[in-house]
Amino acid sequence: MSTPKPTRRHWLLAGLHLAAWLPLANLARDVLVRGWPINPIQDWTFGTGLPALIFLVLTLAITPLLTLTGWSALTPLRRWLGLYAFFYALLHVSIFVVLDYGLDLALMWDTVLEKRYILAGLGAFVILLPLALTSTRGWQKRLGREWKVLHRGAYVAAGLAVLHFAWLVKADLTEPLLYGAAVAGLLVLRLPAVRRRLAGLRHSRAAGAGRPGPASDRA
Numbered sequence: 001m002s003t004p005k006p007t008r009r010h011w012l013l014a015g016l017h018l019a020a021w022l023p024l025a026n027l028a029r030d031v032l033v034r035g036w037p038i039n040p041i042q043d044w045t046f047g048t049g050l051p052a053l054i055f056l057v058l059t060l061a062i063t064p065l066l067t068l069t070g071w072s073a074l075t076p077l078r079r080w081l082g083l084y085a086f087f088y089a090l091l092h093v094s095i096f097v098v099l100d101y102g103l104d105l106a107l108m109w110d111t112v113l114e115k116r117y118i119l120a121g122l123g124a125f126v127i128l129l130p131l132a133l134t135s136t137r138g139w140q141k142r143l144g145r146e147w148k149v150l151h152r153g154a155y156v157a158a159g160l161a162v163l164h165f166a167w168l169v170k171a172d173l174t175e176p177l178l179y180g181a182a183v184a185g186l187l188v189l190r191l192p193a194v195r196r197r198l199a200g201l202r203h204s205r206a207a208g209a210g211r212p213g214p215a216s217d218r219a
């Protein structure tokens, strides 16, 4: 019996799953190589917050990439990238709630009201939660058009996560600004007029190469 040959889709997904565990492996390696951190809560908060934001931005990049390339092998990456963004956000928030605040809800609530960057982070997390829960095909079918509207919330979550980052850094705003520019740029690429142009570019490239557009959508 012959085994099916792995497709580009399989390779891409395998690469994504491997890469997605690297931030966690990195934190574990630090403990193993350097010993227990002096400030584990801070190290782990940083080590999970940034991957959450990066995966969120990458999730938003898939649709424009799909429009530009028509490469359908990218489609499953979007869901997995979103789930990894949520996974790291969940770890990040759990470190804050359990390790930093020892589940003291009253104290945590005071901090949420007192520190605007925490409020923005909470807003981002509250938006990501239903997106992760409804990411399955079943929910996509059940919600129909509303699913698309709900999942546009990913842009709001990304905006709030960038604000969270920008408000917590004390001096150098370069990094949060770069993420902010990426989110804004990706939002522009979603505008119908820009999207049409991207699709047009793809079709003219395909025609120039003597290939029909949709055939380039092979997985």
Ligand code: HEM
Pocket (backbone or CB within 6 Å): 042, 045, 046, 047, 049, 050, 052, 053, 056, 089, 092, 093, 096, 118, 121, 122, 123, 124, 125, 161, 164, 165, 168
């Ligand atoms: C209830 C929700 C959240 C809370 C309480 C929270 C809390 C925190 C705290 C305490 C820090 C470290 C601040 C410092 O020590 O100066 C931090 C950093 C950060 N958080 Fe959050 N956060 C939340 C949600 C999120 C979400 C949803 C994302 C991204 C999707 C995110 C991304 C980040 C990033 C990028 C950093 C900075 C990491 C770095 O400088 O390397 N946070 N967060």
